[in-house]
Structure formats: structure tokens, C-alpha cells
Amino acid sequence: MLEEEYQPRRRLPRHLRPAPPPEPTFSFSVRPATDADLPSIREIYNHYVANSTVTFDEKKWTLRGLRAKFAHVQKLGYPFIVAVSPTDQVLGFAYVYPWKEKAAYRYTVENSIYLGPASTGKGLGTALLAELMERSREAGVKEIIAVIADRGADASIRLHEKFGFRQTGAMGRVGYKFDRWLGIVLLQKSLGPVKSQSADARR
Numbered sequence: 001m002l003e004e005e006y007q008p009r010r011r012l013p014r015h016l017r018p019a020p021p022p023e024p025t026f027s028f029s030v031r032p033a034t035d036a037d038l039p040s041i042r043e044i045y046n047h048y049v050a051n052s053t054v055t056f057d058e059k060k061w062t063l064r065g066l067r068a069k070f071a072h073v074q075k076l077g078y079p080f081i082v083a084v085s086p087t088d089q090v091l092g093f094a095y096v097y098p099w100k101e102k103a104a105y106r107y108t109v110e111n112s113i114y115l116g117p118a119s120t121g122k123g124l125g126t127a128l129l130a131e132l133m134e135r136s137r138e139a140g141v142k143e144i145i146a147v148i149a150d151r152g153a154d155a156s157i158r159l160h161e162k163f164g165f166r167q168t169g170a171m172g173r174v175g176y177k178f179d180r181w182l183g184i185v186l187l188q189k190s191l192g193p194v195k196s197q198s199a200d201a202r203r
Contacts, residue, residue, distance in 0.1 A: 027085070027086055028086075028119075029086075030083050030084075030128060031081065032079070032082075033081060033082045037090050038070060039063065040090035041090060042062075042063060044093065044115070052152060053149050053178065054149055056175040078095065078096045078109065078139055079095060079132055079135035079136055081093065081094050081095070082094075083115075090116070092113070092128055094114075094129065094131075094132045095111070096109035096110065097110055097112070099143075107142035108142065109141050110144070110145045111129075111145070113125055125155075125156075126159065129159060130163070133191065136191060137192065144188070144191065145186065145187070146160045146187040147184050147185075148187065149175075149185075157185060161187070164189055166188055167186065168186050168187065169185075169186040
């Protein structure tokens, strides 16, 4: 070896070192979901079925079942939206569904928001909920109900409260998953008067 190879390498003073390359900016957009998005939506949801109590589902979604749900939401004129990367990869999704099937509940829906595990904490939940509320208002929805697990879902509760959802109730020991009892928290948001053009006429 040459003599200089034995010498420790000198490091430049901090102020002379080149700046590290900037981290890539995380960007996304929100748009209506399409049939082509359903396999990715299913994958995101099934992660939570298998690994968390955020959903009380114990059986994973099938594509056939998801397609039926998606078609029903579209038939009702309700929003079903996705957050996507610049390459159109689905990062998260949100939709609303009838709160109850009885006709008198027709202006009230329950919302659902799920993010891919690698896409949390980056503003997607905020963007999806804001867009979901606006599109629900345009669809004639008056009340949105959020049903949230009372364990492991603090971030979801905070998100809804940031948008003005009020806690209207709580129920304990109504679900049983992963060998333990679980409760739910109910939150509600009023979207204002129903549009003058009756939502019933569009359904």
C-alpha cells in the first residue's frame, strides 16, 4: 500500500461540505375512484382486516364483493374517492354509505377512510375527508356519522374532530376481534340544509 493510504481521511469542515440532496417532495391528488382502482383499494383495506382493529371485519374483502359495494355507492350518487401518487398509485381511499337502510335515514351516511400503511402522517386523511365532505354535500347528504374503534384509532378521532365532528356517543364491548372485546365511538357532522334540488330525485 502507498503511505497515504494509511493516513486517516480528512473531513471538510461542516460549512464547506456540500449540502445533502433534498428529500423528494411527497405529492398526491384526489379523484373519483374507478373500477381499475378496486384491486389496490382491496389490498389497502385487507391490510387492516388482518392486522388491526380499525375495522371490525374479520373476513377480507373479495373483488366481487367490493365491486358490488362500489356499484351500489355509485348508484346512490354518493362519493367514492381515492388519493393517488403522480404515477396514479392508489395511496388511500374514502367513501360514504347509507347509515341505515330505512328510507327515513336517506340523508344520513357513514363514512370510511383508509390509508396505505406507508402513506399515513402525510396529509392524505385530511385531504380525503375534506373532499369527501364537499362531495357528500353536493350529493344532498345532510349528516355524516363516523363509527370509530375505541382502541388504536386516536388519529382518526382527532382528524374528524378537526373537521368539526362532535362525539355523540360511545358503546363498549360491541365487537370481539383478536381475542378481546372492543368498543366504538360515534361522531357526527352536520353538512347544512339539503340542496334545493332534491337528492331523492337523483336516486
